[in-house]
Amino acid sequence: MSYPAYQYDHLPYQVDNAGEASMPSHTPVLxxxxxxxxxxxxxxxxxxxxxxxxxxxxxxxxxxxxxxxxxxxxxxxxxxxxxxxxxxxxxxxxxxxxxxxxxxxxxxxxxxxxxxxxxxxxxxxQVDQSERGFSFQQDGPIDMRMDNAHGMSAADWLNRANSDEIAWVLTTYGEERFGDDIAKQIVQARARSPIKTTKQLVEVILAVVPSMAAGKHPATKVFQAIRMHINxxxxxxxxxxxxxxxxxxxxxxxxxxxxxxxxxxxxxxxxxxxxxxxxxxxxxxxxxxxxxxxxxxxxxxxxxxxxxxxxxxxxxxxxxxxxx
Ligand SMILES: C[S@@+](CC[C@H](N)C(=O)[O-])C[C@H]1O[C@@H](n2cnc3c(N)ncnc32)[C@H](O)[C@@H]1O
CATH class of the missing domain: 3.40.50.150 (Vaccinia Virus protein VP39)
Known part of the structure; x- marks a missing residue:
């Protein structure tokens, strides 16, 4: 039996996903x-x-x-x-x-x-496909489930959870210091219209955290926290x-x-x-x-x-x- 020869000797570690022409690729880390x-x-x-x-x-x-x-x-x-x-x-x-x-x-x-x-x-x-909803840099439905065939999407959670629960998630998992204010803003925004897209969520976050700190997008921690909670x-x-x-x-x-x-x-x-x-x-x-x-x-x-x-x-x- 012979095996396919996978060669990774050449940096940067880009993997050629043989047979996956239609699938986006991932560059393995370390x-x-x-x-x-x-x-x-x-x-x-x-x-x-x-x-x-x-x-x-x-x-x-x-x-x-x-x-x-x-x-x-x-x-x-x-x-x-x-x-x-x-x-x-x-x-x-x-x-x-x-x-x-x-x-x-x-x-x-x-x-x-x-x-x-x-x-x-x-x-x-997962991040690069806007329809998966993990990215604050592309507009798409806020899904964020790694297994998108099961469980509750981030949109469902964001539109149902109470302000305290949202604040807890943002503060605990995102270490987001504006967690309480963002949670209140989410609850106010969804009363006007349900939050369904990543763009809507980013707009809510920007209303509370307007500036880029240390080169990071203001939505970075919030997206990380919600993703950690949903999964x-x-x-x-x-x-x-x-x-x-x-x-x-x-x-x-x-x-x-x-x-x-x-x-x-x-x-x-x-x-x-x-x-x-x-x-x-x-x-x-x-x-x-x-x-x-x-x-x-x-x-x-x-x-x-x-x-x-x-x-x-x-x-x-x-x-x-x-x-x-
Ligand atoms: C950083 S990626 C791994 C990339 C991989 N090492 C490569 O080189 O292609 C993490 C993967 O783990 C999966 N994953 C994360 N948490 C998981 C869990 N609790 N159970 C099963 N799979 C999980 C994700 O769906 C994702 O595909």
Missing amino acids: LNESVTGLHIKANGIYLDATFGRGGHSRVILNQLGEQGQLMVLDRDPQAISAAHELAATDHRVQVLAGTFSQLGDLMSQDINVDGALFDLGISSP DELEEIRVGLPIVTERMNSQARLVVISYHSIEHQLVSDVLKRKHISEDLTDSTSSKPKLRKVGHAIRANRGERLANRRARSALLRIWEKKDGT
Whole structure:
């Protein structure tokens, strides 16, 4: 059996999504560093928990041998369709459609992994398609669901939630200091006409936060906060990481790329086995099953210049302790 030769030796890490001519692409972040961090054994079993467009998966496959296996997970139907295209060309790939928190049911009970990768957050195709509603730079319906076949859209939530709930989300997940005022403005605006588009929401935000602070668009934090709430992103990390930790063999590696301070902190707290409550405070902790490997890694200047998403990326590596 021969495998497709995926070559990523040439920076900047642009992935050619073979067979996906109609699908937008994603430039994987910290590609070489993350796959190197997995310490891949040729015949090992690996999990890419955030398949996206498979940038990381393809490099993992390059390093896996004939008996190796790669499970790939995503909750986004377009990502899953791209994953099925890859699986059709490579028998080592098994596609899991669902969320981190469902991994306990999705992974075969008799399988433990030799390494797992989480490249958190959203992919470029999700942001770049205006109809997905993730971007404040393009007008579209405010959807923001990674799995846009299930659950409540951001528009539905924004038009139903009360002012206190909206303020809590913006302040807690977006660390938005104008969260209370923006929430009140949203409630006033929707009384005149339901907020259905990203443009409408941006106009509401600009009425409260008029200036660009530190080169950031005033809507940046609000969009991040709503997206995190709609996709239950922190709960997914809080529930999903321990599931994978339990299913790792001794000395298996866990590689996590996170993109903002709340994610960075939550990942390390969860892996230290602190018990985090919903308002992000922690209480007691129990003995960690993983040990940290090396220092956190940031993208180098070349990658940061070539790929905006790489600017905030933080890569960390853990290893499962023997006998845990
Ligand atoms: C940053 S992208 C990954 C990109 C990928 N590494 C690549 O190179 O193409 C994150 C992906 O993870 C998925 N995702 C995020 N949170 C998830 C969750 N809780 N469960 C399953 N998939 C999730 C998103 O839908 C998105 O496709």
